[in-house]
Each structure stands twice: as C-alpha cells, then as structure tokens.
Amino acid sequence: MKKDRLEKWWIILLIVLFCLILGIRIGKLPSGNIKPCNFTQNAATSVGGVGLALDPDAEALHPADIENTKEQGVTISGRDDMTFPAGQREITVDFYNPEENEGLYYLTFELRLYDDQEQEYEVLYTSGLVEPGKHIRTIMLSHALESGVYTAVIHVQPFRMNAQRSITNNADIKINLIVK
C-alpha cells in the first residue's frame, strides 16, 4: 500500500518537473514578429569599416506613403499584341481585372481600331463592368476583320465600387492587332 502511494508521488513529481521545464522553454521562445534591427551610427561604422556612418536623413526616392498610394491606384494588366482569325466576329481574348482591384474598382474594356494616322478610331467591342479577379474570354466584334496588322488600343475605364460607380483616371493600352 505504502509502495503504491510512493509511486503515485513520484509520478506527480515527474509531471510537475516536466511542466516546469516546458514552461521555461516556452518562456524563452521569441514571441510573435521579430523586430528588424535599427541602423545606428555604431552599427554602420562597424559594418562599413571605413569610419563612415549611414546618414539617417538619406531615404529612397519613394513616397513615404507608397503603400497607401498603391491602395488608391488602379492595377491594369497589359500586353503588346493580340492575334485574331480573319473573317470572324467571335474571337477569343483575355480582358482581365486583376485581383489587386478587389473591393475598389470595376473595369470596362473597349477595343478601338485606329486608322493609319492613329487619329480616328472605331469601336470594335465594349464590355460591361468586369469584377476584380474575373476575365472576359470570348467577345463578339462589331464586324470581322481582313488579314493584316492593325494598330489598336484597349481603352480601360475603371469605375469605383461605390453607389455612384464614379469614374477614375483611365488607361489606353496600345497593341498590334494581328489578323490572319
């Protein structure tokens, strides 16, 4: 009976010891994000070894709020050529609203065919609002094209995802339209 009790106490003691050791180990682990080292004058001197310190006033040519700026911008994906089959109105394309615009902007796409002087254009296709992360794969041209290389522009107009769907600045993506 006594022996059993002694064994029990030993087991309890071992468990307590184990918990203590585990607790100490966890306490020593780094918690969360490790903060990056700040450059100080001494650190710079020791790294460079030439007695010159990093100037704390020097900064990269980026706006301080570039991340905020990025959030406010519209991301547009582009390319420099597209190939269509001659004589067909239904064609395959990839008009894409990047996921970066999630929660911010719809995009519309207008395919414009320019004349030789690149002054006047006719609209071959206009899309509706495309949500971020979605593609338009097949479109119907206003008319089929003959074989040749044309100058075209994909006019991308963003709209804010607000009640007014107000327009923002826009982009013209110039492409070579190869029809064969």
Place this chain on the structure above:
Amino acid sequence: MKKAVAYLTAIITGAFALQIPIDSFAEEINQDSKEKSAEINVNYNMGSSYEITIPASVTFTDSETTVERALQARNVRIDADKALNVMVSSENGFKMVNHDASMDYHIIINYASTPEGNHFNILKVKAGESSGWAILQFVTELSKGEALYAGNYTDTLTFQVSVDG
C-alpha cells in the same frame, strides 16, 4: 505470424514474376541503325505582358495643394530590344474644370521635371527590367478668388501604355 510471412513472400514473388522487361521491347540505336539521330525542335513563343498601377484620382484641398502619387509597372516581360513607355494626357489640358471656370495644375515627375504640353512621357521600363515606377506630384495653386463657382473642379487623365522598339 508465420502465415503472414508466407503470404508476403508469395505476393512479392508474384509481383516480380509479372514484371514486364520493358527495355527488351525498346529499339536499340547504335551506329548500325538506320536512324542515326533524333531531332526535336523545342519552341515557345512567350507573349509580352505587364501590369501597371495608375493613380485613380487626385483630390486637392485648401490645405493640400500638392498631392503625391506613384505610377508603378510590375511583372514587365517584353521583347529584348523594346521598352515599356507610359505617357499621360489630360482631357482638359491639365485644367480642373467646373462649367466655364477652371483651375490649372501641373505634374512634377520624380521631384525633378515638369514637362510642357498635354502629352508627355512619365515612365520608361527597358527590357530586362521587371519593374519600374515614377513619382508624380500634382501641384496646383488654389485660390478661391480665381474660382468663379463653388463645387467640384475636375479633370481626367489618360495613361497611354505602349511597348515600343
């Protein structure tokens, strides 16, 4: 236990026995073979592509007459001898318009140049550079006295992107 070992031995032996010697069917190519060479053309035409982020809008206030925005190009993959160019033009000739009243503004590129005209280059990314950016400072000299009307004075910018030789 003994049974299990016996079953396992039988399964492994069967598996080896059923294995087909594939290389015995393969045609041997040596110097006496009729076909002395095998040629494969490997082609892949990678189209050019890129992503740009343009400033969506700029809002001036009485206290904020200079607004900074970034134009960024990323994942630029274009032909070796070409460059990605981004130009900007203004619908109203860099004037914010409210009916027949207007207020001028201008753009400073990378804290340095203020181009003339209504259509100018703001970013060039050469082939091989996967990204590029330009910092645009939009500057106006707001003066309530020059503004004929209350309300919004607006303009729209178009960023023209092309890949040129």
